[in-house]
Amino acid sequence: MKRTLLSRALPAALLAVLVLAAWESLVWLFGVPEFLLPGPSAIAGAFWESRELLLRHAGPTAGEAVLGFFVAVVMGALSGILINRSALAERSLYPWLVVSQTLPTVAIAPILVTWLGYGPLPKVLVVTLFCFFPITVATVDGLRATDPDLVRLMRSFGASRWRIFSMVEAPGALPFLFGGVRLAVTYCVIGAVVGEWVGSSEGLGFLMIQDKAQFEIPRLFAEISLLSIMGVSLFLLVALLQRIIAPWTLKRNPSL
Amino acid sequence: MTKGNIRILDGVDLVVEPGTFLALIGPSGAGKSTLLGLLAGLEAPDEGVVEKDGVPITNTGHVAYMPQTDLLLPWRSVVANVSLGLEATGTSRRAARRQALAALERFGLEEFALVPPAALSGGMRSRVALLRTALLGRDTLLLDEPFGALDALTRRHLQGWLLGIAGELAATIVLVTHDVDEALLLADRVVVLTRRPARVALDLPVDLGRPRAMEMETTREFARLKGRLLEALGVSAP
Numbered sequence: 001m002k003r004t005l006l007s008r009a010l011p012a013a014l015l016a017v018l019v020l021a022a023w024e025s026l027v028w029l030f031g032v033p034e035f036l037l038p039g040p041s042a043i044a045g046a047f048w049e050s051r052e053l054l055l056r057h058a059g060p061t062a063g064e065a066v067l068g069f070f071v072a073v074v075m076g077a078l079s080g081i082l083i084n085r086s087a088l089a090e091r092s093l094y095p096w097l098v099v100s101q102t103l104p105t106v107a108i109a110p111i112l113v114t115w116l117g118y119g120p121l122p123k124v125l126v127v128t129l130f131c132f133f134p135i136t137v138a139t140v141d142g143l144r145a146t147d148p149d150l151v152r153l154m155r156s157f158g159a160s161r162w163r164i165f166s167m168v169e170a171p172g173a174l175p176f177l178f179g180g181v182r183l184a185v186t187y188c189v190i191g192a193v194v195g196e197w198v199g200s201s202e203g204l205g206f207l208m209i210q211d212k213a214q215f216e217i218p219r220l221f222a223e224i225s226l227l228s229i230m231g232v233s234l235f236l237l238v239a240l241l242q243r244i245i246a247p248w249t250l251k252r253n254p255s256l
Numbered sequence: 257m258t259k260g261n262i263r264i265l266d267g268v269d270l271v272v273e274p275g276t277f278l279a280l281i282g283p284s285g286a287g288k289s290t291l292l293g294l295l296a297g298l299e300a301p302d303e304g305v306v307e308k309d310g311v312p313i314t315n316t317g318h319v320a321y322m323p324q325t326d327l328l329l330p331w332r333s334v335v336a337n338v339s340l341g342l343e344a345t346g347t348s349r350r351a352a353r354r355q356a357l358a359a360l361e362r363f364g365l366e367e368f369a370l371v372p373p374a375a376l377s378g379g380m381r382s383r384v385a386l387l388r389t390a391l392l393g394r395d396t397l398l399l400d401e402p403f404g405a406l407d408a409l410t411r412r413h414l415q416g417w418l419l420g421i422a423g424e425l426a427a428t429i430v431l432v433t434h435d436v437d438e439a440l441l442l443a444d445r446v447v448v449l450t451r452r453p454a455r456v457a458l459d460l461p462v463d464l465g466r467p468r469a470m471e472m473e474t475t476r477e478f479a480r481l482k483g484r485l486l487e488a489l490g491v492s493a494p
Contacts, residue, residue, distance in 0.1 A: 150327050156296045157392065158317020159344035167344060171331050248331045248372065 038218040046218035054226055061192050061203040062230055064120055068127025069188040073181060076132040080139025097136060105129045106194055113199040123195030130191035131184040138180025142173025175249035178242045185238050189231040265290060266453035277429045279439035282449030288432040292398045296321040319396040324404055326385035328373035334384050335369040341392045359387050379410040390425040397426035401433055415441060416470055436485050437473060448488040458488035
């Protein structure tokens with residue numbers, strides 16, 4: 001188990017080392033100025049130097065991302081269930097949910113800030129807007145994929161609609177749901193940063209805007225790296241949750 | 257009974273006495289499964305009535321029904337799959353698991369209790385699916401080609417197994433099959449349906465006595481009954 005995990009992570013780690021080494025040497029070789037492209041060592045240096053500042057601003061960003069994502073999971077699953085249960089909801093609600101995804105969230109964010117102020121609420125909403133749609137679609141598809149013979153079997157037992165849902169349909173939809181959740185979780189950090197760019201007084205997005213204006217380019221790169229680490233950590237957390245909650249969903253999908 | 261404008265059952269008039277093991281055979285698509293669906297209350301007839309103990313069947317939950325595929329849930333262990341029917345009808349999870357475990361022990365399958373279904377062979381999956389249905393403790397058991405998906409040898413094993421335990425599972429059993437040997441080996445009475453729209457082509461009592469054993473399949477009486485069934489099915493007897 002450990003061995004396979006190591007051998008799976010090894011190629012990616014080797015590639016990262018190679019790319020970083022090439023980057024560092026090219027920057028050094030051609031004397032690229034730091035405000036254009038800092039080398040990895042300069043970025044690491046900036047990170048270490050400003051670690052307290054970065055971590056302090058990482059907190060709100062992570063909080064907005066996680067909270068918005070959590071709201072998106074709840075709303076996405078509930079709207080998916082509603083669309084699956086009611087033909088009326090499917091016909092009336094589903095098309096507008098699709099339309100809502102064609103509106104650029106980046107353009108909606110300033111309006112949300114105008115309405116809701118500079119606090120965390122508009123950021124959480126932007127994250128939710130970024131994340132909920134894949135979860136809705138996954139829930140609808142997952143519930144729709146229920147084997148009709150299984151529902152028939154449950155009916156033959158004399159099971160109520162609620163028991164058919166909770167014992168057969170919902171667990172059966174979990175593999176699909178987790179697919180949507182894994183997709184959505186990669187959007188949530190982006191959503192939080194977009195929300196902060198538009199108007200905020202704290203968070204990594206706020207810091208990025210300031211550092212760009214002040215030509216603190218190595219620190220800007222450090223902030224980008226930190227956001228990436230945050231996103232990957234959340235993704236791994238979801239994968240771990242899936243392993244705990246629904247281990248059977250991973251049997252046929254050893255890529256995780 | 258008509259499904260999408262195709263008349264499937266046409267005046268099937270059948271009385272199953274309590275305590276009987278009845279086998280229904282017929283050509284593929286003859287409407288055998290539809291008939292079981294009617295008996296289980298999963299579907300309603302267009303014309304006529306389906307009654308159990310003189311009361312029309314208008315709802316599910318009166319009989320125990322086992323569909324053609326085992327439909328074991330991959331997220332439940334064997335014992336939790338066996339307890340599914342009881343849990344579905346409101347028995348508490350703990351009590352249902354306890355009864356399921358007792359049933360597995362009674363039939364010598366307790367070593368598989370905590371195994372996920374993916375690790376089971378086809379024959380074992382069928383046994384688990386049958387126990388899941390039988391555990392409901394209803395007096396009537398409907399089996400829809402329970403061993404249809406298995407290879408010939410495994411099917412023979414399971415037919416022998418079912419022969420040994422049928423009396424413990426339910427008082428009245430209706431088995432749908434297209435295996436003539438299976439029908440004769442297990443049943444007290446075999447009903448042959450015609451092609452769609454299905455009617456009763458032959459209603460044959462099986463006077464082979466009990467207890468039965470697989471060796472009876474080589475007797476002259478067995479061959480005679482088999483000849484009559486094959487004739488009714490439109491397959492010429494040798």
